[in-house]
Each structure stands twice: as structure tokens, then as C-alpha cells.
Amino acid sequence: MGFYQFKRSQKIPASIDEVWDFISSPANLQEITPDHMGFEITSGELPEKMYPGMIISYIVKPLMGIPMTWVTEITQVNDKSYFIDEQRVGPYKIWHHQHFIEPIEGGVLMSDIVSYQPPLGVLGSIMNSLVIRKKLEEIFDYRVEAVNKRFGTFK
Template sequence: MAFYQFTKTQKVNASVDEIWDFISSPANLKEITPDYMGFDITSENTPKKMYPGLIISYKVSPLLGIKTTWVTEISQVKDKAYFVDEQRIGPYKLWHHQHIIEPLPYGVLMTDIVSYSPPFGILGAIANSIIIKGKLNEIFNYRTNAIVKRFGPYKI
């Protein structure tokens, strides 16, 4: 089984409270996801804030416009510090995404660590090097720009 990790950091011109309020709300996921992915939450009664054990279902088109059901569980939450989402149903054999925020003197450092394993053995490994790595970069670059648009550029 091929196993990969993707890490992305971003300095944000906002307080820990502001960032936490934004990233811990499932309703804001669409704002930081590229439009072409057709991201829609399909869970009923999605709460305003994430909590451990929360199950969220989505429809998303990560590749070639093909709609896929993706179900994640928020497995861990430490208020104003981190949360972890893990895929329960979806395109990967393994998907574990850590969202970490740390205070900086003039803002917040956001770190995302995605540990994942594509399906289909060697074919998944090939797909990772040809498509998946690039898509993750593209998606997280979009998110970086969306965060800057919402909170402004990081300034010292």
C-alpha cells in the first residue's frame, strides 16, 4: 500500500479566535474549495461548529467532473488548536487530515498535514505521481488564496 503525506503552512493576518471560528465551521468549507469541485455538504442538520464524532457527508467532483460521495468524521478536536478529519467513505484507502493553528506574534500559523493512501495499489501510486500530488497542491493553493482574500495578507 502506497502511503504519502502532504504538508502546507500559511501565515494568516488574524487572531486565533477569528481563524478558529472560520475553520471549525463546516459551512465555510465551500468557500475554501475550488468551484470546479462542485463541493456540497449533503449531511442534514450540520452544526455550526465541529466536534469529535461529527460525521459530515459531501458530494464533490475531485477529478474529471465525476461526482463522488465523501464522508468524513471529525475524530479529534482541541479548541483553538487543532482538529482532525478522517475519511470514512470516499476515494482513498486512507485519508487523515490534521488542521493545526498556532499563534504567531502578529497572526496565526495554519498547518495542514494530510496523510493519505490512494486505492488500487501500484496504479494508485502512479496516479499519485501523475495527478493526485498536483491536485492537492492546486486545492491547497486555492485555499491559501481564499484565506488571504478573507483575512488579508500576512503582515509583520
């Protein structure tokens, strides 16, 4: 039963306020998620900004277009610094996603740490090696491009 971490960082040529306003708004989740994921928020009306205890439900189609429900809770928020979401219902046995931003010269460094455990024990570990890890890389590669499109490329 494997437990894994995925890390990604991106430099963004924008202010901490601009980046925080973008990443802390649930309405922007769809913009940074690949279309083929079939991502759809099903929570109904969401507030402009996330807050601790907030529950967000989605439909996603991560594999072969099969829809599944994913429910996350925003467990921690530190304004203009970080937030953490954790899966409550979904495909993983454990999903803990830390989103950090910090000012750097010329912009903001945005970093993510995703700690996760696939279901199904050894089979989940095999699936991680064959599919899951690659899917995460693909999703975060898309997000880098979407953020670059919105804010520009860091020089």
C-alpha cells in the same frame, strides 16, 4: 502501495479566535474549496461548530466532473489548537487530515498534514505521481487564496 504525506502552512493576519471560528465551522468548507470540485455538503443541517464524532457527507467531483460521495468523521478537536478529520467513505484507502493553528507574532500559523493512501496499489501510486499530488497542491493553493481574501495577506 504508496503511503504519502502532504504538508502546507500559511500565516494569517488575524487572531486565534477569528481563525478558529472560521476553520471550525463546517459551513465555511465550501468557501475554501475550488468551484470546479463541485463540492456540496449533503449532511443536511450542520451545527455551527464541529465536534468529535461529527460525520459530514459531501459530493465532490475531483476528476473529470464525475461525482463521488465523500464522508468524513471529525475524530479529534482541541479548541483553538487543532482538529482531525478522517475519511470514512471516499476515494482514498486512507485519508487522515490534521489541521493545526497556533498564535505567532502578527497573527496565526495554520498548518495542515494530510496523510493518505490512494486505492488500487501500484496503479494508485502511479496516479499519485501523475494526478493526485498535483490536485492536492491545487486545492490547497486555492485555500491559501481564499483565506487571504477573507483575512488579508500576512506581512
